[in-house]
Every structure is written in C-alpha cells, then in structure tokens.
Amino acid sequence: MPAEALVPTSAEEAARLYGDGEGVVVFAGGTILLPEISAGRLKPERALMLHKSGLDGISTDGGTIRIGAMTPVSALVGGPSELISRFAENVGDGEVRRSATVGGNLCATAGVGAQRGDLGAPLIALGARVRSTGKGGERTEPVEDFLAGDRSGRLVLEVELDAPSGKWGAETLRRRHAHSYAIANVAVASNGGGLRIGVSGVGPTAVRARAAEQSRNPDDVLRDVEPVDDAVASAEYRRKMLPVLLRRALDQLETA
Amino acid sequence: MxxxxxxxxxxxxxxxxxxxxxxxxxxxxxxxxxxxxxxxxxxxxxxxxxxxxxxxxxxxxxxxxxxxxxxxxxLGEPEQLSPVQAAFHERYAAQCGFCTPGMVVAATALIERKGGPVERDEVLEALGGHYCRCTGYVKIVDAVMAASRGQTGAREDEPETGEEAPVMIPGSPA
Known part of the structure; x- marks a missing residue:
C-alpha cells in the first residue's frame, strides 16, 4: 500500500497537517528516508512532504540568521557562517548535499554503524536555536536542548542564530572519503568572551561540552560526551581523540 | 505529476x-x-x-x-557524442561501464558550472561520491579534464596511419 503523500504549500499548512505528529512521517530531502522506504524497512502510511512548504531559504534579519528547515545542506557551504560551512561541506558529497536538508540533519538518528547529524556541533557552538512545532504547539529552544529531547514528535521549522561575530575553531576526524561519516567533530566559538563547545559524530546526537567550556581543559570534554562504538570507529579511539581535537580547536581560537 | x-x-x-x-x-x-x-x-x-x-x-x-x-x-546521440561522452570513449574511461552514466552526468555539470578547464582536484571533489569498482579512476579523471579543454576528436598519441596499433600482449587489447 503506497503512502499517502501530504504536500503542504505553506509553513502554516505544514504545521496543521503535522498536528501532534501521530502517524505522520516527515519527508524532507529523503536522503535517509527514501532508501529505508524503497527497501521496505519503513512503511509510512502518511508522509508529510515538505518540498513545497516554503520552509527553505536563508535570510538575515537584523543580526539574526534564519535557516529554514528545508534549506539544502549545499546552501550552507559558503553560506553566512564559515563555521557551519566548514562542517556542511563534509556531509555526503555535492549531489547528496543538494537533497539533504538542515532539518533532516537535526532530526537524523544514528545510522547503521555510523552516527549522523554533523551540523549539531557548529550549531551548538554558535548558540543556535531550533523553532519547532508539534505536541504542545510551537517552541524555540537551544539546539542542544532540542537534540536532548524527544525529537520524534517535533516538526522543525527553522534554525536561528545570532550572526557570528567572534572567533571559531573546528576539527573533524574522518576518513578522506565522500561517504564516510565523521568519526568525531568538534566546533568551538567565542562570542563576547563566552566559549561554547559542540561535539558531534561520536554518539546518537550532538552534545554541548559544558564542563570543558568552564574549565577550558580539553580532557573535560569526556565529562559531557559519551562516545559510542560503531563501524566507523571504536568508543575507545573516540575517547582518545576527542581531547586532542578539542585542544587543536581551542588553539585555533587562540591564534585566530 | x-x-x-x-x-x-x-x-x-x-x-x-x-x-x-x-x-x-x-x-x-x-x-x-x-x-x-x-x-x-x-x-x-x-x-x-x-x-x-x-x-x-x-x-x-x-x-x-x-x-x-x-x-x-x-546529453548526446550515438553519432553526435557530447564532449564528455566523446572524451570518455576516446580515452578508454569506461571499463564495465556501470558507473559511467553517473560519472558523465556529474562531470558534465562540473564543466558547465566551471565554464572552462577544470583541474584534477576539482574533478576529484565533484566525482568524489562516484564509485568505479573497476577502479578506472585515472582515465576517468583524465577524460573529464580533456573534455573541459575541448581535447576531443583524434588523439595525437594514436597512430594516424589507419593501421591497427601493434599488439603488445598477445590475446589482450593492450
């Protein structure tokens, strides 16, 4: 039985059709979902297809950058934030990035043998917020809180962040290969004296490394992050490398 | 639809x-x-x-x-190949040919976007997500670079006598 496709033509209609999310599968770029559906592992009864919802596009409104949930990852490469661009360009390859979306990257769960959601690290470092709707209505919250919560009942509408003005540092550990998921991503940013650290690629969701933000000791990254074992790397290797990556990223911040 | x-x-x-x-x-x-x-x-x-x-x-x-x-x-017709198709054909960039459709389409888009000669690293970036399990990447990259430079048609390093190239290894086309 093929899925019923709901194709809203506005953000409001998308939110209404999504409702509390019960029984609705959100279909954004499709780079993760479509292979699951084609292989019969996922059989959605109702698919909310967002390609005509107008939820795409990047705008700058005063000092705030707004990135629509349906914005393709390719649009972030060379986009308004160098730090986000630096991680966006590692997602898949150019052809995948043209389909993959920002909202999808935030809602992605771990894949078979690999972690997803690389963009969480720079978005956390830049203090970005997620506007989403679903059960209980619309809300805006920090990316790290959105990721820590139950994302299954939320429809991401947009990501907003203050136009980056401070310094940043970024380190990614990955195989030099278009389709290899990252082993670990560390993003650091300072805005007005405060330091924020985001880590992704080491577990099911990106995490904010608050202890290391306070102490500035790279080893403290492991107080907030619990690396996992998967086909890309062992948890032990990730635990060894995370402090190294964070030290390098912090060095970049110093010398930027 | x-x-x-x-x-x-x-x-x-x-x-x-x-x-x-x-x-x-x-x-x-x-x-x-x-x-x-x-x-x-x-x-x-x-x-x-x-x-x-x-x-x-x-x-x-x-x-x-x-x-x-x-x-x-x-992109082209059998009698009127596109530049990328011609370069793939002339430079032996297809072995089993299974990856060729994606390679040619992606390379065509790269050359169109660049609007001039593309360099090796640009080809590697643009085709980085394309697998050739015959591992014929060298000739593929060469063909894309040649197509972007308009180097299609008769090849200089081929004999122009109309005679078959000498067989170097008996029983093989090399």
Missing amino acids: KLTVNGIEQEIFSPPLTPLLHVLRDELDVTSPKAGCQQGGCGTCTVLIDGEPRRSCLTAVAAVDGSEITTLEG
Missing part, C-alpha cells in the same frame, strides 16, 4: 514516494541511470534535476514534480 525528461514532457503515474530512479527506469524506460547501491552511496544513478546533479535513488518523484530531468541519454 509531470516530468520533462530529456526534453520530452511525461505524465507520471508512479506513487509519490517512488524514487525518481525507478520512475525513469521502470515507468519511462530510461535506463542509463543505474540501480547500483540504491542508498546514495555509489553515484551511478546521478541525473540532472533542473540542471543540478542529484541522486535519483534518493529523490522521491513527487518532490521533483514539474522539474526538468536530464540523463545520459539527453
């Missing part, structure tokens, strides 16, 4: 979440995009969607309703 495939408008009857790849191959009999890994990893299903190379296996047909699709068949 409607698609314009290689310049011809087509009405589409497949269900909305059907991958564009299967609409092309099974409904429209456009078979150059190959069903390789069918999870976005191999690149051979790559087609141009409104001029941009994307994976047809990762694209739900409803999401590109009304778009213009160009496949390998839309």
Whole structure:
C-alpha cells in the first residue's frame, strides 16, 4: 500500500497537517528516508512532504540568521557562517548535499554503524536555536536542548542564530572519503568572551561540552560526551581523540 | 505529476514516494541511470534535476514534480557524442561501464558550472561520491579534464596511419 503523500504549500499548512505528529512521517530531502522506504524497512502510511512548504531559504534579519528547515545542506557551504560551512561541506558529497536538508540533519538518528547529524556541533557552538512545532504547539529552544529531547514528535521549522561575530575553531576526524561519516567533530566559538563547545559524530546526537567550556581543559570534554562504538570507529579511539581535537580547536581560537 | 525528461514532457503515474530512479527506469524506460547501491552511496544513478546533479535513488518523484530531468541519454546521440561522452570513449574511461552514466552526468555539470578547464582536484571533489569498482579512476579523471579543454576528436598519441596499433600482449587489447 503506497503512502499517502501530504504536500503542504505553506509553513502554516505544514504545521496543521503535522498536528501532534501521530502517524505522520516527515519527508524532507529523503536522503535517509527514501532508501529505508524503497527497501521496505519503513512503511509510512502518511508522509508529510515538505518540498513545497516554503520552509527553505536563508535570510538575515537584523543580526539574526534564519535557516529554514528545508534549506539544502549545499546552501550552507559558503553560506553566512564559515563555521557551519566548514562542517556542511563534509556531509555526503555535492549531489547528496543538494537533497539533504538542515532539518533532516537535526532530526537524523544514528545510522547503521555510523552516527549522523554533523551540523549539531557548529550549531551548538554558535548558540543556535531550533523553532519547532508539534505536541504542545510551537517552541524555540537551544539546539542542544532540542537534540536532548524527544525529537520524534517535533516538526522543525527553522534554525536561528545570532550572526557570528567572534572567533571559531573546528576539527573533524574522518576518513578522506565522500561517504564516510565523521568519526568525531568538534566546533568551538567565542562570542563576547563566552566559549561554547559542540561535539558531534561520536554518539546518537550532538552534545554541548559544558564542563570543558568552564574549565577550558580539553580532557573535560569526556565529562559531557559519551562516545559510542560503531563501524566507523571504536568508543575507545573516540575517547582518545576527542581531547586532542578539542585542544587543536581551542588553539585555533587562540591564534585566530 | 509531470516530468520533462530529456526534453520530452511525461505524465507520471508512479506513487509519490517512488524514487525518481525507478520512475525513469521502470515507468519511462530510461535506463542509463543505474540501480547500483540504491542508498546514495555509489553515484551511478546521478541525473540532472533542473540542471543540478542529484541522486535519483534518493529523490522521491513527487518532490521533483514539474522539474526538468536530464540523463545520459539527453546529453548526446550515438553519432553526435557530447564532449564528455566523446572524451570518455576516446580515452578508454569506461571499463564495465556501470558507473559511467553517473560519472558523465556529474562531470558534465562540473564543466558547465566551471565554464572552462577544470583541474584534477576539482574533478576529484565533484566525482568524489562516484564509485568505479573497476577502479578506472585515472582515465576517468583524465577524460573529464580533456573534455573541459575541448581535447576531443583524434588523439595525437594514436597512430594516424589507419593501421591497427601493434599488439603488445598477445590475446589482450593492450
């Protein structure tokens, strides 16, 4: 039985059709979902297809950058934030990035043998917020809180962040290969004296490394992050490398 | 739903979440995009969607309703190959040929975007998601660079006498 496709033509209609999310599968770029559906592992009864919802596009409104949930990852490469661009360009390859979306990257769960959601690290470092709707209505919250919560009942509408003005540092550990998921991503940013650290690629969701933000000791990254074992790397290797990556990223911040 | 495939408008009857790849191959009999890994990893299903190379296996047909699709068949004719097709042919850039449709489509888009000679690292970046399991990458990259420089047609290093090249290894074409 093929899925019923709901194709809203506005953000409001998308939110209404999504409702509390019960029984609705959100279909954004499709780079993760479509292979699951084609292989019969996922059989959605109702698919909310967002390609005509107008939820795409990047705008700058005063000092705030707004990135629509349906914005393709390719649009972030060379986009308004160098730090986000630096991680966006590692997602898949150019052809995948043209389909993959920002909202999808935030809602992605771990894949078979690999972690997803690389963009969480720079978005956390830049203090970005997620506007989403679903059960209980619309809300805006920090990316790290959105990721820590139950994302299954939320429809991401947009990501907003203050136009980056401070310094940043970024380190990614990955195989030099278009389709290899990252082993670990560390993003650091300072805005007005405060330091924020985001880590992704080491577990099911990106995490904010608050202890290391306070102490500035790279080893403290492991107080907030619990690396996992998967086909890309062992948890032990990730635990060894995370402090190294964070030290390098912090060095970049110093010398930027 | 409607698609314009290689310049011809087509009405589409497949269900909305059907991958564009299967609409092309099974409904429209456009078979150059190959069903390789069918999870976005191999690149051979790559087609141009409104001029941009994307994976047809990762694209739900409803999401590109009304778009213009160009496949390998839309780039040239057997008697009038496109520059990239000609370069692949002349420079032996196809071995088994399974990856070739995606390689040629992606390379064509790269050359169009650049509008002039492309360098090796640009080719590697643009084709980085395309697998050739014959591992014939050297000749593929050479062909793309040659096509971008208009170096197609008779090759200088080929004998112009009309005679067959000498067989170096008996029983092999080398």
